[in-house]
Amino acid sequence: MWRGGSNTRTCKRRFFSSPTRSRHHRPPYMLHSRGSQHLKAMAEVDHLAAERATARFDVEEMKVAWAGSRHAVHVADRMARLVASDPVFRKDNRTMLSRKELFKDTLRKAAHAWKRIVELRLTEEEADLLRQYVDQPGYVDLHWGMFVPAIKGQGTEEQQHKWLPLAYKFQIIGCYAQTELGHGSNVQGLETTATFDPKTDEFVIHSPTLTSSKWWPGGLGKASTHAVVYARLITEGKDYGIHGFIVQLRSLEDHSPLPGVTLGDIGGKFGSGAYNSMDNGVLRFDHVRIPRDQMLMRLSQVTREGKYVHSNVPKQLLYGTMVYVRQSIVADASKALSRAVCIAVRYSAVRKQFGSQDGGPETQVLNYKTQQSRLFPLLASAYAFRFVGDWLNWLYTDVTQKLEAKDFSTLQEAHACTAGLKAVTTSVTADAIEECRKLCGGHGYLNSSGLPELFAVYVPACTYEGDNVVLLLQLASGKQPVGTMAYMGKVQYLMQCKSAVSSAEDWLNPDAIQEAFEARALRMAVNCAQNISQAASQEEAAGFYERSPDLLEAAVAHIQLIIVTKFIEKVHQEIPGHGVKEQLQALCNVYALYILHKHLGDFLATGCITPRQGALANEQLGKLYAQVRPNAVALVDAFNYTDHYLGSVLGRYDGDVYPALYEEAWKDPLNETVVPEGYHEYLRPLIKQQQLKLSRL
Numbered sequence: 001m002w003r004g005g006s007n008t009r010t011c012k013r014r015f016f017s018s019p020t021r022s023r024h025h026r027p028p029y030m031l032h033s034r035g036s037q038h039l040k041a042m043a044e045v046d047h048l049a050a051e052r053a054t055a056r057f058d059v060e061e062m063k064v065a066w067a068g069s070r071h072a073v074h075v076a077d078r079m080a081r082l083v084a085s086d087p088v089f090r091k092d093n094r095t096m097l098s099r100k101e102l103f104k105d106t107l108r109k110a111a112h113a114w115k116r117i118v119e120l121r122l123t124e125e126e127a128d129l130l131r132q133y134v135d136q137p138g139y140v141d142l143h144w145g146m147f148v149p150a151i152k153g154q155g156t157e158e159q160q161h162k163w164l165p166l167a168y169k170f171q172i173i174g175c176y177a178q179t180e181l182g183h184g185s186n187v188q189g190l191e192t193t194a195t196f197d198p199k200t201d202e203f204v205i206h207s208p209t210l211t212s213s214k215w216w217p218g219g220l221g222k223a224s225t226h227a228v229v230y231a232r233l234i235t236e237g238k239d240y241g242i243h244g245f246i247v248q249l250r251s252l253e254d255h256s257p258l259p260g261v262t263l264g265d266i267g268g269k270f271g272s273g274a275y276n277s278m279d280n281g282v283l284r285f286d287h288v289r290i291p292r293d294q295m296l297m298r299l300s301q302v303t304r305e306g307k308y309v310h311s312n313v314p315k316q317l318l319y320g321t322m323v324y325v326r327q328s329i330v331a332d333a334s335k336a337l338s339r340a341v342c343i344a345v346r347y348s349a350v351r352k353q354f355g356s357q358d359g360g361p362e363t364q365v366l367n368y369k370t371q372q373s374r375l376f377p378l379l380a381s382a383y384a385f386r387f388v389g390d391w392l393n394w395l396y397t398d399v400t401q402k403l404e405a406k407d408f409s410t411l412q413e414a415h416a417c418t419a420g421l422k423a424v425t426t427s428v429t430a431d432a433i434e435e436c437r438k439l440c441g442g443h444g445y446l447n448s449s450g451l452p453e454l455f456a457v458y459v460p461a462c463t464y465e466g467d468n469v470v471l472l473l474q475l476a477s478g479k480q481p482v483g484t485m486a487y488m489g490k491v492q493y494l495m496q497c498k499s500a501v502s503s504a505e506d507w508l509n510p511d512a513i514q515e516a517f518e519a520r521a522l523r524m525a526v527n528c529a530q531n532i533s534q535a536a537s538q539e540e541a542a543g544f545y546e547r548s549p550d551l552l553e554a555a556v557a558h559i560q561l562i563i564v565t566k567f568i569e570k571v572h573q574e575i576p577g578h579g580v581k582e583q584l585q586a587l588c589n590v591y592a593l594y595i596l597h598k599h600l601g602d603f604l605a606t607g608c609i610t611p612r613q614g615a616l617a618n619e620q621l622g623k624l625y626a627q628v629r630p631n632a633v634a635l636v637d638a639f640n641y642t643d644h645y646l647g648s649v650l651g652r653y654d655g656d657v658y659p660a661l662y663e664e665a666w667k668d669p670l671n672e673t674v675v676p677e678g679y680h681e682y683l684r685p686l687i688k689q690q691q692l693k694l695s696r697l
């Protein structure tokens with residue numbers, strides 16, 4: 001939800017309380033009852049009906065393909081409607097609230113969501129969806145998304161037994177306090193200390209410097225009572241590096257900070273509304289004592305005597321919570337992207353410009369080839385990210401099960417894939433939301449389009465949970481040709497193969513696409529490896545550093561190959577529903593050929609394809625856009641988003657955009673009075689002064 005709070009208060013103030021408000025200042029259609037009846041009648045018209053009629057596939061079945069199962073469609077539908085119909089979850093003035101009002105509104109919504117979850121005895125799946133549709137970043141995201149998973153992943157059974165029930169019932173509220181003012185990406189560089197005191201069997205948590213202040217954790221600033229704090233473990237005079245500790249921050253009686261704890265909010269963030277609903281916080285410790293058993297001890301322990309014992313597991317398991325969150329961020333990318341694309345496609349079908357010579361209808365902007373070539377790749381990317389997200393979720397579940405059985409063989413692959421996919425999908429999505437804003441012309445810049453706030457909320461995903469560049473470099477440092485890197489085992493073939501494409505249609509062959517993408521990714525990786533060894537005769541690290549810009553591009557090529565591969569695999573599956581498979585096939589081809597066209601330099605420079613084959617790919621892309629065009633609106637309908645969730649007058653399901661835009665404008669606080677505040681102080685004297693000057697001439 002992008003906006004929040006009750007609309008009643010603003011309406012009353014707007015229409016009945018203002019002494020300076022003129023009746024004639026209302027929108028014309030609100031002046032008499034006939035006007036509003038007319039508006040109602042208009043609202044019943046589906047302005048996009050003609051678009052929906054041209055779809056060549058079964059939209060209901062596409063909803064199933066998008067959601068993953070019939071059950072998933074059904075549950076999502078119920079939860080979305082539950083939220084949309086509840087006045088507490090209204091979100092039509094969020095960008096106009098002050099920071100304090102917005103934060104209080106977030107607390108209110110979170111409390112109400114919890115009440116509904118308990119009253120309706122919702123399952124975990126339903127509760128997650130309900131929170132998703134409430135759609136306002138807040139402390140609960142970190143409580144459920146990071147605090148609980150950190151305890152589950154890094155706590156012993158006893159610790160889980162003690163802390164999880166408290167967290168599940170909201171008897172405590174937790175956040176994830178890792179990043180510090182001086183260090184975020186470099187986790188090993190964190191400065192907060194946890195020194196074991198064997199005399200009292202406690203850890204002393206301390207912030208030795210200003211730069212060691214915890215800085216950024218969501219939910220920390222005002223809401224959390226507890227945190228999982230990452231600190232350097234020091235025992236018997238030795239520093240054992242970063243470990244997690246459960247630390248109580250605030251009183252459970254009156255919410256005041258506990259002795260030795262200094263904490264607050266770090267201040268306003270990018271955009272109005274947006275992520276300002278979240279209380280990202282600052283936290284300092286002055287020798288705060290916690291019992292020894294509040295160190296998360298699944299991976300390593302400190303004994304009563306102060307001895308450090310490390311279980312026989314990779315130390316990177318400490319980063320497990322981040323891997324978990326990165327895979328959910330990939331799933332989320334397709335949601336954010338599909339929302340923006342849904343708005344832009346529907347509005348582009350409604351919006352008309354030019355094309356009429358004789359006063360007849362103008363052209364829908366969706367019919368312009370340039371609009372299609374900017375928009376349809378984003379539509380295809382939304383589907384591509386959805387399916388690769390499903391696969392990543394499978395990979396994560398698989399690695400988790402293996403870890404339970406002490407099999408760590410796929411840990412590195414899971415880290416590389418989550419890091420790389422998180423980086424690529426969030427960067428593309430952030431850029432795509434901005435592109436959708438431009439695709440909606442001037443109206444896209446209005447808050448009521450929903451796009452500015454969607455962008456402002458989404459864009460930090462490129463930074464949080466690992467800066468995208470840092471994560472891509474992690475991927476680039478991967479060494480073994482296993483899992484998704486297995487194609488590297490075909491090095492001899494892929495280094496010399498030549499694409500057999502000789503016509504535009506040949507690019508519809510998934511094998512041709514797959515081979516071109518594999519050869520490009522492999523050749524870029526091999527080029528990097530060769531350049532690294534040439535750049536640094538003595539040390540590999542120096543060469544890696546020197547060639548890191550090229551490594552980034554090679555990492556992106558590898559991730560794009562994974563996305564294309566998983567889309568192709570999806571389309572190969574049995575997919576029920578008239579025309580559904582064909583549409584997905586077309587979108588898969590759009591995605592792959594668009595990437596090929598956009599990165600043509602890579603494909604040509606590595607000699608995977610010829611310039612002529614590149615031109616044929618572009619020719620085929622144009623044909624695919626024409627194939628997508630009649631299905632575009634139905635393809636975004638398949639996302640199954642309610643108007644409430646979309647939060648956009650431009651993306652309304654019925655396409656009745658103009659009355660909605662007009663009505664929204666009048667809700668702005670500036671329109672509460674006809675004559676603005678400040679007129680008598682600043683405008684009138686100015687005008688009068690000028691008039692006086694003129695009269696003297």
Ligand SMILES: CCCCCCCC/C=C\CCCCCCCCCC(=O)SCCNC(=O)CCNC(=O)[C@H](O)C(C)(C)COP(=O)(O)OP(=O)(O)OC[C@H]1O[C@@H](n2cnc3c(N)ncnc32)[C@H](O)[C@@H]1OP(=O)(O)O
Nearest residue numbers: 137141145184185186187316319328329332415464465466
């Ligand atoms: C919460 C739910 C979210 C859902 C998302 C929905 C979004 C919806 C929008 C709004 C809703 C609001 C919700 C928003 C939530 C925001 C949450 C944000 C929370 C945070 O940001 S928490 C802080 C995150 N911080 C980071 O990510 C830091 C990044 N840095 C690192 O990860 C590491 O420091 C590093 C990986 C870059 C380097 O680590 P280091 O120990 O120095 O390691 P290296 O020497 O480079 O590598 C050593 C070795 O380890 C391997 N390795 C590294 N990491 C991992 C890992 N995670 N798993 C496994 N293995 C790992 C590495 O490859 C090396 O291996 P090798 O030796 O080469 O074999």
Ligand SMILES: Cc1cc2nc3c(=O)[nH]c(=O)nc-3n(C[C@H](O)[C@H](O)[C@H](O)COP(=O)(O)OP(=O)(O)OC[C@H]3O[C@@H](n4cnc5c(N)ncnc54)[C@H](O)[C@@H]3O)c2cc1C
Nearest residue numbers: 176177178179183184185216217218460463464465466469
């Ligand atoms: C909205 C939001 C919510 C957050 N929530 C939380 C939370 O709940 N809990 C928490 O602990 N943290 C949280 N964070 C912090 C977040 O995880 C960090 O900001 C993130 O990991 C990036 O680290 P940094 O800020 O130190 O960036 P820096 O590492 O300082 O990055 C600055 C620049 O340096 C570049 N750079 C850094 N290292 C390298 C390198 N090795 N090679 C090349 N370039 C490099 C980066 O690409 C970037 O351009 C949040 C951040 C935001 C914005």
